[in-house]
Amino acid sequence: MRVTRFAPSPTGPLHLGHAFSALTAAARAQGGTFLLRIEDIDRQRSKPEWERRIHDDLRWLGLAWPEPVLRQSERLPAYRAALERLWAEGLLYPCHCNRRDILDAASAPQEGGPRLGLDGVIYPGICRGHDRSGPLPADVPLRLDLARAAARLRDPLRWTETGEEAGERKIATDTLIDSIGDPVLARRGMGTSYHLAVVIDDAAQGITEAVRGRDLIEATPLHVLLQRLLGLRVPDYHHHRLIRDETGRRLAKRDDARAIRLYRDGGATPADIRRMIGL
Known part of the structure; x- marks a missing residue:
């Protein structure tokens, strides 16, 4: 159904x-x-x-x-449980950067200038080396270590599009590192983020086809990655015109x-x- x-x-x-x-x-x-x-x-x-x-x-x-x-x-306990799992697997790290920190670091000559991704300027990895031991920190922004996550899933990400360009989609996980960066999965004062909450809730509600605008089509590989990491069903995706x-x-x-x-x-x-x- x-x-x-x-x-x-x-x-x-x-x-x-x-x-x-x-x-x-x-x-x-x-x-x-x-x-x-x-x-x-x-x-x-x-x-x-x-x-x-x-x-x-x-x-x-x-x-x-x-x-x-x-x-x-x-639904905050459900999001917390998913974060606990990703933290235990070494796939998250705390990040204390503000927007100015990120822009300044991304603008450094060795970075080649700031590049834009899903959520603005692609994060240059300033806090990637922070301590990941101990329990999951509370009310601290948490980022997904995309390189580690991609290494965990060596086979390509796959999903089915049912919109105007219907068909199977496939993308190599390591290509996401340069195009997305390390996305925030928990924001201060929220306990989660859109990217994490949407995949947890779609699974909990048994969504078989996620219908949304074409402005979210670039987020789909990240959502499929999270579904794979968390052992969740990957629904079909229908990205409609705006x-x-x-x-x-x-x-x-x-x-x-x-x-x-x-x-x-x-x-x-x-x-x-x-x-x-x-x-």
Whole structure:
């Protein structure tokens, strides 16, 4: 049975791009199960009122899902357990660098200038030699030692894409070292990161097809790597097109003028929203 999900963060209003993603995920689950997941690990920006509006807007669009809804803020022990496992295997290290530290180190002549990866400037490995003995530290940023992780998995990473460019994907693990760097898997004050939480939660919810925008396609090899390291099922991935404004820029939370609620207040119907996003 196919299981898909829509996983918004309650940090602002849902816009037309969210509508497209949610409706696409629900359609892909036809005959199976469509789930709503609230990704609220950013406790400073996540607000209950935004979560209530998410539920209301999605129901207005005609979507339904099983209750109770999974909230990442209630899943911290599961993320901690995964971090404990990776720490015990010597694949994590603490990192105390701020953005200026990283930019300065990456800009050094021997580094060839800063390069951009998944989460901004690719980390140049400043803290890679830090002590990894003892218990997993609490509330300290933790990075994945990608070189060690790649050495642990010598065969290529494999997954199936079901979107516009459907087919099997394969990538050598060692190629990720230069293109991604050592990603943060636990952020201060959160106890996890998007990259870790999404693979843990997809496995816990039995997601068979992860439906998300094409802006996340470059994160997929890292997510498959984490799934392999943690012994989790690798779902299929469906990366859909992005909804953009008149200038070609993809919509973001700052685009309040594209908020579903504003269209509703202006008299639009769910059918109007579907037409606006090309469904």
